[in-house]
Amino acid sequence: MKKILVLGSEGYIGYALCQHLVNKKYQVLGIDNQSRQKKVEEIGSDSLIPLEGRPINWAFKEGDVRDFALISEVLKDMQPDVIVHLAEQPSAPYSMIDVNKAVETQSNNVVGTLTLLWAMRLFCPSATLVKLAAMGEFGDWIYEKAKIPESNRITVFYDGYQIEIPTPHFSNSFYHWSKIFDTGNIEFACRLWGLKAIDIMQGSVYGQIGWTRFDYDEYFGTVINRFVTQAIARLPLTIYGRGGQTRGYLPLKDSIQCLELVIKHLPQKDEYIVVNQFEGLYSINQLANLVKEVGDKFKLDVQINSIENPRVEKEEHDYNVEHKKLLEWGYKPTTDMKAELRKMFKILLSHKGRIRPAVIMPKTKWR
Amino acid sequence: MKKILVLGSEGYIGYALCQHLVNKKYQVLGIDNQSRQKKVEEIGSDSLIPLEGRPINWAFKEGDVRDFALISEVLKDMQPDVIVHLAEQPSAPYSMIDVNKAVETQSNNVVGTLTLLWAMRLFCPSATLVKLAAMGEFGDWIYEKAKIPESNRITVFYDGYQIEIPTPHFSNSFYHWSKIFDTGNIEFACRLWGLKAIDIMQGSVYGQIGWTRFDYDEYFGTVINRFVTQAIARLPLTIYGRGGQTRGYLPLKDSIQCLELVIKHLPQKDEYIVVNQFEGLYSINQLANLVKEVGDKFKLDVQINSIENPRVEKEEHDYNVEHKKLLEWGYKPTTDMKAELRKMFKILLSHKGRIRPAVIMPKTKWR
Numbered sequence: 001m002k003k004i005l006v007l008g009s010e011g012y013i014g015y016a017l018c019q020h021l022v023n024k025k026y027q028v029l030g031i032d033n034q035s036r037q038k039k040v041e042e043i044g045s046d047s048l049i050p051l052e053g054r055p056i057n058w059a060f061k062e063g064d065v066r067d068f069a070l071i072s073e074v075l076k077d078m079q080p081d082v083i084v085h086l087a088e089q090p091s092a093p094y095s096m097i098d099v100n101k102a103v104e105t106q107s108n109n110v111v112g113t114l115t116l117l118w119a120m121r122l123f124c125p126s127a128t129l130v131k132l133a134a135m136g137e138f139g140d141w142i143y144e145k146a147k148i149p150e151s152n153r154i155t156v157f158y159d160g161y162q163i164e165i166p167t168p169h170f171s172n173s174f175y176h177w178s179k180i181f182d183t184g185n186i187e188f189a190c191r192l193w194g195l196k197a198i199d200i201m202q203g204s205v206y207g208q209i210g211w212t213r214f215d216y217d218e219y220f221g222t223v224i225n226r227f228v229t230q231a232i233a234r235l236p237l238t239i240y241g242r243g244g245q246t247r248g249y250l251p252l253k254d255s256i257q258c259l260e261l262v263i264k265h266l267p268q269k270d271e272y273i274v275v276n277q278f279e280g281l282y283s284i285n286q287l288a289n290l291v292k293e294v295g296d297k298f299k300l301d302v303q304i305n306s307i308e309n310p311r312v313e314k315e316e317h318d319y320n321v322e323h324k325k326l327l328e329w330g331y332k333p334t335t336d337m338k339a340e341l342r343k344m345f346k347i348l349l350s351h352k353g354r355i356r357p358a359v360i361m362p363k364t365k366w367r
Numbered sequence: 368m369k370k371i372l373v374l375g376s377e378g379y380i381g382y383a384l385c386q387h388l389v390n391k392k393y394q395v396l397g398i399d400n401q402s403r404q405k406k407v408e409e410i411g412s413d414s415l416i417p418l419e420g421r422p423i424n425w426a427f428k429e430g431d432v433r434d435f436a437l438i439s440e441v442l443k444d445m446q447p448d449v450i451v452h453l454a455e456q457p458s459a460p461y462s463m464i465d466v467n468k469a470v471e472t473q474s475n476n477v478v479g480t481l482t483l484l485w486a487m488r489l490f491c492p493s494a495t496l497v498k499l500a501a502m503g504e505f506g507d508w509i510y511e512k513a514k515i516p517e518s519n520r521i522t523v524f525y526d527g528y529q530i531e532i533p534t535p536h537f538s539n540s541f542y543h544w545s546k547i548f549d550t551g552n553i554e555f556a557c558r559l560w561g562l563k564a565i566d567i568m569q570g571s572v573y574g575q576i577g578w579t580r581f582d583y584d585e586y587f588g589t590v591i592n593r594f595v596t597q598a599i600a601r602l603p604l605t606i607y608g609r610g611g612q613t614r615g616y617l618p619l620k621d622s623i624q625c626l627e628l629v630i631k632h633l634p635q636k637d638e639y640i641v642v643n644q645f646e647g648l649y650s651i652n653q654l655a656n657l658v659k660e661v662g663d664k665f666k667l668d669v670q671i672n673s674i675e676n677p678r679v680e681k682e683e684h685d686y687n688v689e690h691k692k693l694l695e696w697g698y699k700p701t702t703d704m705k706a707e708l709r710k711m712f713k714i715l716l717s718h719k720g721r722i723r724p725a726v727i728m729p730k731t732k733w734r
Binding site: 156170 | 435465466469474477478481482486509510512513521523527531533535536537538539541544547552555558559679734
């Protein structure tokens, strides 16, 4: 079976992915520097799923992707077929707290990916990099009604000529800019050194599988996970602004399914490939209403509040995204979001006592 | 008179700019961490103009732009009208040497600019950032025959719609990518926090003024400066590949003239402005022939050799660049490149004995 190196194996997606790949008999090595857990503790929160006693059923090494000597050694020894790179600071609001967090985010993410690319070039140039990027790289306004492509190039008419340009990216946080910067470096390295990479523009992930961590705080809790936690804690779901902000979403189990499909459909030649990875597009208002509907079945009498938007973003906009590759590769989307939400409520209600309400409301303002 | 903070005041442009601004009675504070001199020594070279005993006729502080405490203190105390940010690792080939140099380049440049933006936001939000970017941000192929804009947005037709997109950027070195990343962060900070910035897409600079440093090595010598040095050392001018690579160029005195014009035409409101700064567009072959023509007048019998291109770049391409703002502001381009070259030969011939031929030929290969 393929050898998979997972960088960031202790994160929300990383742990669930390693468990899934090991169950499917892949040979897995996980690397992590515990940065997620440290950051969550630093902002006064903790995983809602208790992590004490959690097993690690795969080879594991403590380490940092920015450590070139370590990564080089691992690549030389293991010669992985695939390197799944999840070892990034994943939070937009965290990157907006202050100068230190902004610098930490961009330097961790950009330097980590750049270091990995050099190590791949030198020690395993035929491996495929599977990099978790973000749909946030497309911004909220550039494309208007036009289709966001699943490609690194678009053809446009400009100044009287038909030209092919790099797919436009644009962002509203220093975190998302770091993802855009990574995309620039990765595509350049593929073009320059003949590496293979799949850059996954992933929507926001929600849900719970097995013993993976579950964050619900302002910074590391994605919106649906925060809403479900608020409902369980009998706090109103907080919509930032008007709630028309639309993005792609997918349950964690779909993210894992898609990552395995990507691993099964590696490039045959030196290539940089973009994959848009999501189940469906939803506005914040739609999500809040779905969580309310399911939460009310659990007799939680869910309230929805709109608060002043701490972010800078469009609150009403079009959003039209190409979504072909994963479906062609066999992705079966979980279209029943309510069933997913019901599962979440069932699992998380038993940890209700661990919720720290103080970490949920946004304290970091973009301006 | 306006108060000007110059970051990178010991560099090739920085020193000449400070001297010019002080002569024009601006109030100048220079900051530098000696990084340029250290890097030039590290690669075995030295400034062709000896720097011993060089005067600094302006206020100066040793320091690093990544040092948030220092930069914050300086901004608070000085309240500059303009911050000219030249404190970046400026060499594309240097960024391609190895993983350490690539990481150093991107983390120095991105973290420095990001730190400065946060300090401006907090301590002098009404100052204008004048940032030295690079025409290399436009890449060598995207625009084909279409015009490279002097703006941060272009209107294109795509997927049946007319949309406004961020000006496409693309690059062929980790250095130029760092400049593109800076541009992303700067524009975002202006949009987010209401800062003012002028991002100068500058061509390659050549020539010599006063006591500023003059580098001619593979890494820090720009192409015309290298060619003139080769001619003086009776070495063939080395053209990388076919020599059809076309870019914007300008003499150092024009760069200084333009920077002063920018300082005189600051944005009246919160705004991010792009300025394309160059005298003319030249191919490498044109430049080599001009240097030969002038060098031969000095009886140097200049030879021209084509060598295998160590870089990855198009060697023949169109290049059509909008160039309006500086001309509207009064820029008088030095159109007589031969006169500039004659001046360079006269100055540099007297330092002929200091040339170290070993540092000129390219050792760093992109692939």
